[in-house]
Amino acid sequence: MRRSLLRLAESVTSRPLKLQESNATLLPPIPLYRRLLRAHRHLMPEMRLLGDDYVKAEFRRHREVNNPVQLIGFLSQWKAYLDQMPQGSAGEEFRGKKLDPMVLEKLSSEQLGQLYELRNATKEVWKPEDPKDGSSTS
Structure with missing residues (x-):
């Protein structure tokens, strides 16, 4: 790994993460997981089945990850996906x-x-x- 990347990674892991400040954008894993599955209720049955299986598999694969940088990246990408999902209003359709x-x-x-x-x-x-x-x- 290049020296600058190594230094950047050290700076992220050496100081405590301020999750309180980023509370508006990040959710803890279990509440995020539940909200994703709830958001899939508004999809067509075929898309819901595919989406639920994918979410479950991804969260299962990342259960043992301890690297804070990877965790924040994982959670932030799933939160961005959740923000794109319809929130239950009638007639709203999910568009990729x-x-x-x-x-x-x-x-x-x-x-x-x-x-x-x-x-x-x-x-x-x-x-x-x-x-x-x-x-x-x-």
């Missing part, structure tokens, strides 16, 4: 968004593989309707 190219460049090969698998899994579940004739497109 394109992945930022800068974020895509930073993904590891393992993460790119997971993203590819997720993309293939969602193709079968989510097929947008063709506005001309109302049928699904492939």
